[in-house]
Amino acid sequence: MTNAIEAQGLVKIYPARRGSSEVRALDGVDLEVPEGTILGLLGPNGAGKTTTVRILATLLRPDAGSAKVAGFDVVKQARDVRRAIGLSGQYAAVDENLTGWENLYMFGRLYEMPKAQAKSRADELLEQFNLSEAGGRPVKTYSGGMRRRLDLAGALSGRPHLLFLDEPTTGLDPRSRLGMWDVIRELVREGTTLLLTTQYLEEADELADTIAVVDTGKIIAKGTADELKAQVGGERIEVVVSDRNAVEPAQILLKGVFGHDDVEVDEHTRRLTGSSSGGAQQLVEVVRVLGEASIGIDDVALRRPTLDDVFLTLTGHHTETSAAEGDVA
Amino acid sequence: MNALQAGPVSDALVITWRNLKRIPRIPELAIFAILQSIMFVLLFAFVFGGAIPLPDGGDYKEFLMPGIFAQTIAFASATTAIGMAEDMSKGLIDRFRSLPMARSAVLAGRTVADTIYQAGILVVLMLAGLVVGWSVNNGLAKFVLAVILLLAFAHVMAWIGIWIGLAVPNTETAQQLTFVTIFPLTFVSNVFVPPSALPAILQPIAEWNPVSTLTAATRELFGNPNPYVGDGFPSQYPILVTIGWMVVLLTIFAPMAIRKYRNASS
Incomplete structure (x- = not known):
C-alpha cells in the first residue's frame, strides 16, 4: 500500500514576539498515512495539530524535516500538492457575501475547471451536502452547521485524493456535529484519504482508523481507538x-x-x-x-475515558483545555 | 488563449468577479463612501465655500469638485485594506493559498475590482458635481485623460491598501489606520482651500502632497480654477508629478504587499 502522507521529523518554530518567548510548535513529527485510510490527530489546543495540517497543506514551511503529500514534496512541489488536496479549516473559510453556489463555482474555477464544469460541480456539491435550497442565498444567512458543510463542499470541489479536516466540528452544536459525522463517514466510504484533527476522543473514535495523540509538538502515542482506550483502561x-x-x-x-x-x-x-x-x-x-x-x-x-484520561495516562498531566472542554474556538 | 483558460489571468478574473459580486451585497459600504464625499461637497460648497476666496476669482464649486474626486480616490485604500483584512481574518486567504491557483491572482483581482468599484463611485460623484454647478470646460480628450489619471491613482491606492490590510491584525485597525493617514493628507492640500491660504510652513507639503498634485492635474484637465501656490515644480507640472508619485508609490508598495502576502498566515 502506498502512503498518501509521509512526514519525517517536522519541526516548526515560531519566533519570539513581544511578551512571549519562542514557541516550538512542532518538535519532530513523523507521520505515515496509507492511501484510503483515516488518521485522527488528537490533542488539546496548542498541541501542534493545526501547525501539522498547515505544513502538509503547503500553507507553512517547516523549519526542519520533510513531508510528501500524494507523492509530492510540500515545499518543492507545492502546486502539485495543492492540486491533490482539499482543506477545510476550523473557521469555515467561505465568502459570507457570496451565495453558496457562487462560493463553490469560484472554488471550482480556482481548481482549474472550465466554466461549464465548475457550474455543474457546484450544483452537484450543493445537492450532495443538502444545500440546494440555500444555494442561492448569501452565506451570511446560513447557520453554523450549514457554513461548515459548505466549507467542506468547497474543499471537495476539485475531487481531492486527500482531505484535511482541521477540527471539523469544533464550535458546532451536538446535532450539527452528528450531521457532520454522517457527511464525513460518507466520504470515507467513497475511499477518500483523510487526515482529521480533533480535541475529542469520541470524534476520533467514531471516524478514524488510526489515532495519533499529539502533545507539545510531538506524537506521543499512536494506535487504533481500542488500543488507546486499552491503555487508559476503557x-x-x-x-x-x-x-x-x-x-x-x-x-x-x-x-x-x-x-x-x-x-x-x-x-x-x-x-x-x-x-x-x-x-x-x-x-x-x-x-x-x-x-x-x-x-x-x-x-x-x-x-467513558475522556481525552483528559488518555492524556493523564500517556503524559502524566491533564490537558490544558479540559476545564473548558467543549467550545474552544 | 491558454492563459485565459487556466492560469494567472483566468484566476485573477475569477477573483475580480468574486470581489465585484460582493459590492451589491454590502451596499452600505458604497453608500457611506458616496455620502461622505457628498457631505464634504455640501459642507464646503454651501457652508464654508463663501468664506474661501480664490486668488484669481473663479467659481468655488468648480474649484472644489476635482478636490473631492481626488479625496475620494485617496480613501480607496481604506476599502481595499478593510477587504483584505477581512479575507485574512475569515480564513479565506488560507483557502486561496491551499488552492492550485496563481498566488498573484488574489492581489491582482482585488486591486482591479476595487479600481472598477472606484470608477462607479466617481460616476456618482461627477453627476452630483454637475448638479451643484461643476462643469467640464476643456473638451472630451482632456476629460478622459483626467478620469484615467484618477483611476490609475485609485489603483495605486488599492496596492497601498493591500499592504495595510495584511499588516494590521483586524478590519477595525485597517479602517482607523487608513483614516488617520489619509485625512491629514487631504486637508494639508489644495483640496478645499487655495494653497496660498495655508500657513507658510505647510505650503511646501501641500504643494508636493500627491493628493494636491492629483487635484491640480485634474483641475487643469477639466478646465476648472487652479490657483497656483507659486513657481514650484509640482505647481508647474502637476500631471507629470502625479505620474511620478504613482510610479514611486507603486514601486514601493506593490513589492511590499506581495512580500506580505507570501509570508501571510492568519
Whole structure:
C-alpha cells in the first residue's frame, strides 16, 4: 500500500514576539498515512495539530524535516500538492457575501475547471451536502452547521485524493456535529484519504482508523481507538452503595457481572469501580443484580475515558483545555 | 488563449468577479463612501465655500469638485485594506493559498475590482458635481485623460491598501489606520482651500502632497480654477508629478504587499 502522507521529523518554530518567548510548535513529527485510510490527530489546543495540517497543506514551511503529500514534496512541489488536496479549516473559510453556489463555482474555477464544469460541480456539491435550497442565498444567512458543510463542499470541489479536516466540528452544536459525522463517514466510504484533527476522543473514535495523540509538538502515542482506550483502561462502571456493610457483598456481585476480579473498592466513600466491556447493557445488569440482593445504591455511573484520561495516562498531566472542554474556538 | 483558460489571468478574473459580486451585497459600504464625499461637497460648497476666496476669482464649486474626486480616490485604500483584512481574518486567504491557483491572482483581482468599484463611485460623484454647478470646460480628450489619471491613482491606492490590510491584525485597525493617514493628507492640500491660504510652513507639503498634485492635474484637465501656490515644480507640472508619485508609490508598495502576502498566515 502506498502512503498518501509521509512526514519525517517536522519541526516548526515560531519566533519570539513581544511578551512571549519562542514557541516550538512542532518538535519532530513523523507521520505515515496509507492511501484510503483515516488518521485522527488528537490533542488539546496548542498541541501542534493545526501547525501539522498547515505544513502538509503547503500553507507553512517547516523549519526542519520533510513531508510528501500524494507523492509530492510540500515545499518543492507545492502546486502539485495543492492540486491533490482539499482543506477545510476550523473557521469555515467561505465568502459570507457570496451565495453558496457562487462560493463553490469560484472554488471550482480556482481548481482549474472550465466554466461549464465548475457550474455543474457546484450544483452537484450543493445537492450532495443538502444545500440546494440555500444555494442561492448569501452565506451570511446560513447557520453554523450549514457554513461548515459548505466549507467542506468547497474543499471537495476539485475531487481531492486527500482531505484535511482541521477540527471539523469544533464550535458546532451536538446535532450539527452528528450531521457532520454522517457527511464525513460518507466520504470515507467513497475511499477518500483523510487526515482529521480533533480535541475529542469520541470524534476520533467514531471516524478514524488510526489515532495519533499529539502533545507539545510531538506524537506521543499512536494506535487504533481500542488500543488507546486499552491503555487508559476503557469504560468503567462506578457504584456507590448506601451502606458500608454492603460494600463487600456488592464487590462479589460486581466481579460476577464484569467477569473479572479487578474491582477497586474505596471503603470510606463506599465506591466500587471496575472496568467494563459491556457498556450500558452491563450498567443495567449491575443495577438489577444489586437490586435483587436488596443492596441500596446512592449513585451509579458509566464512565467513558475522556481525552483528559488518555492524556493523564500517556503524559502524566491533564490537558490544558479540559476545564473548558467543549467550545474552544 | 491558454492563459485565459487556466492560469494567472483566468484566476485573477475569477477573483475580480468574486470581489465585484460582493459590492451589491454590502451596499452600505458604497453608500457611506458616496455620502461622505457628498457631505464634504455640501459642507464646503454651501457652508464654508463663501468664506474661501480664490486668488484669481473663479467659481468655488468648480474649484472644489476635482478636490473631492481626488479625496475620494485617496480613501480607496481604506476599502481595499478593510477587504483584505477581512479575507485574512475569515480564513479565506488560507483557502486561496491551499488552492492550485496563481498566488498573484488574489492581489491582482482585488486591486482591479476595487479600481472598477472606484470608477462607479466617481460616476456618482461627477453627476452630483454637475448638479451643484461643476462643469467640464476643456473638451472630451482632456476629460478622459483626467478620469484615467484618477483611476490609475485609485489603483495605486488599492496596492497601498493591500499592504495595510495584511499588516494590521483586524478590519477595525485597517479602517482607523487608513483614516488617520489619509485625512491629514487631504486637508494639508489644495483640496478645499487655495494653497496660498495655508500657513507658510505647510505650503511646501501641500504643494508636493500627491493628493494636491492629483487635484491640480485634474483641475487643469477639466478646465476648472487652479490657483497656483507659486513657481514650484509640482505647481508647474502637476500631471507629470502625479505620474511620478504613482510610479514611486507603486514601486514601493506593490513589492511590499506581495512580500506580505507570501509570508501571510492568519
